[in-house]
Amino acid sequence: MNFFTGVDWIVLFAYFVGTMSIGFFFMRKSSSTEAYTAAKRSLPGWACGLSIFATYLSSVSFLGLPGKAYATNWNAFVFSLSLPIATFVAIRWFMPYYRSSGEVSAYAHLEKRFGSWARVYASSCYLLTQLARMGAVLYLMALPMSVLLGWDIRIVILVVGISVTVYSFVGGVMAVIWSDALQAIVLMGGALLCSVLMLFKMPEGPGEIFRVAMDADKFSLGSFGPSLVEPTFWVVLIYGIFINLQNFGIDQSFVQRYIASGSEKDARKTVLIGGLLYLPVSLIFFFIGTQLFAFYHAQPGDLVEVRQLVATQRVIQEGIASGTAEFGVRVSEIATTLTDKEIGDKVFPHFIGKYLPPGITGLLIAAIFAAAMSTLSTSLNSSATLMMSDWYKRFIRPDASERQTMRVLYGATIVWGLLGTGVAFLLINISSALDAWWVLSGIFGxxxxxxxxxxxxxxxxxxxxxxxxxxxxxxxxxxxxxxxxxxxxxxxxxxxxxxxxxxxxxxxxxxxxxxxxxxxxxxx
Known part of the structure; x- marks a missing residue:
């Protein structure tokens, strides 16, 4: 089923060209190691802050959070409540430390404190974390494209993975930060637009959303009991505090934005915008998931359509030829057994394609696509930076020339782009990509x-x-x-x-x- 119109294709193509142009515009300005990794330490704080915010607000948030709220409740929103704590700690201790160190690597200080093994250990853990992040973001970006266009999701992942790698290859961190700022604004506008439209598409009016949600306990933040076995309110809050302290304290992509900020004042603004803006915006995404639950359960026909789409994708992945009797039987078998959790990540793309006006659908999908590109390019740039600073210059060639370090940065970008694409293929059959990303980031951390x-x-x-x-x-x-x-x-x-x-x-x-x-x- 193809929901895309000619107008949507024009919007998508124009947005793609515009975003890629940002990367090529900064190509000459990112021809040195300092510019490619630290943007010559000259960018405004609001742009760096929006870049950190956009790193959070990737396709993981845009599709994963509504999918989570649709399938369960608002328990995962507790993660966002931990951000003010991490923001305060970052402004008070983390950011000033990195600004004064002069190092582009977040892990150089560990070597000074404990020896080279500590730098290698932390750098390795970070690189593995980025592979998990890139896989989750790329998969969740490809998901709406496959639903809306009717394409095999594996083809979408491959095409987008190559495109992102090329974009990251040419632009450096300067292009990443400026494009992140643009994508953050577009995605916030798109989220608000979807939420408002759904309020007025309910058969019995906006009040029906709250009635259905309250009956299904969709606004629950989870149990407040002492259990450590279930994702209670306290378990998710503690997890969020530790992960966000890790993000703001030792995440290479965050540290590069502290360094890229033009002054101490700009760096504080970077942390405030990046840390606090995500809290209200994630609230909107969870509300969208609750709206989707009420909307689709009020219109069972559309829910059947979503189940058919998800089942069709799975049967195609099983290798059964379409159009055959076996194909139709298998689709029906799978569709009747799918749970809300299994279709949670797929409902929002279906709504975007079917109910948004032509052109707006293309713009929103383009924004999701571009946001994924920004997040992926952030991971690729920070990973390449570590490969150059913590491995190549530290252990292989400390006196490397400018030309040699740039070759390493380019080569590492390509290798990590291919590996991240491979991880996305492994996530195709995961029921909740958000859960998978949270678990993998915790392990690889x-x-x-x-x-x-x-x-x-x-x-x-x-x-x-x-x-x-x-x-x-x-x-x-x-x-x-x-x-x-x-x-x-x-x-x-x-x-x-x-x-x-x-x-x-x-x-x-x-x-x-x-x-x-x-x-x-x-x-x-």
Whole structure:
């Protein structure tokens, strides 16, 4: 089923050309290592802040948050409530530290504090996290394209992955930040437009949304009980605090924006805009998900249509030839068994295609596409920067020339673009890409925040203590990640029954607390 009109194609093509033009416009200005990685430390704070905000507001938020609210409730919104805490800490401690260090790498200070192994460890964890992020963002960008255009999602992922890699290759961080600022404005406008339109498309008026949502307990923030097994309010809040402290404190893409800001005042503005703007905007996206639930359950025919679209995509992936009797039977079988959770990420693209006016559909899909490009290019640029600074110049050729470092930046961008595209293929059959991204980011985060905090808090923690603490933290992360896979009754007592959101929390605390305890023994 193809929802795109000729007007939508024109809008999509024009937006794509305009966004790509930003990258090529800054190509000459990003021909040096300093410009490619730090934008010559000269950009306004509001642009860098919108860039951080757009990194959050990727296709993961645009489709994942409404999909989550549609399938469950507002429990995931608690993650956003932790942002003011991380913003305050970043302004008070993180941002001034990086501005004064003069380093483009977020992990150079770990080497000064604990040795080269710490820099390699943190850099490796960050690179793995970016692979998970790129895969989730690329998949959720390709999802509406496949639904709206009727294309195989694998083709969409491949085409977009190549396009993003080319865009990132030519523009550097300067193009990334300016295009991020543009995409943030367009996406906020698109979200508001969709929400307003849905208010007036309910058969019984806007009040029906709240009646249906209240009956289904859609506004719930989760249980306030003490359980650590379920994603309660407290589990998600603690997870959000640790992940956002990790983002604002040791995420290379954030640190590059602190450095790219023209002054200390601009850098503070960067953190405030990037940290606090996401809270109200994510609220809009969760409300959109609730609106979608009320809208589609008030119109069962449209809900059947969404199930048919999702089932058709799955049957195509199974390799059954379309048009055959087996194809139709298999589609019907799958469609009748799909749950709200399995179709959650697909409902919003269907609404955009079917109910938005021609041209607006194209603009919104173009904005999702461009936002994904901005987020992916951010990950690619920061990953390439680390490959150049933390690996190539640190261990292979410390005296590398400008030409050699630029070659490494270009080559790393291409390699990471291909790897991120590969991860997107692995996420195709995941029921909730938002959950997958949260779990993977927690695992690959590897307790980096714990090592950073240990170095800041304890003056007594030396190299052997930090190594021991990091090993203990990795063992805890490995146990919590892998033990649920133990199916043998004899090993059931060894399983971790904690929720997966607590993996980065326990990993971080293990590194920090064990390091502090060992430091006390050393002092004694």
């Amino acid at each position: 590897g307790g980096m925040l714990g090592l950073f905090l240990l170095g800041v808090i304890s003056r007594k923690a030396n190299n052997p203590i930090s190594v021991t603490a990091a090993i203990l933290g990795l063992l805890v992360i490995a146990w919590m990640t892998l033990s649920p896979m133990l199916k043998s009754p004899a090993l059931e007592g060894l399983q971790s029954h904690f929720h997966s959101f607590l993996i980065p929390v326990f990993g971080t605390l293990t590194i920090l607390l064990s390091g502090l305890i060992l430091s006390r023994f050393r002092k004694a």
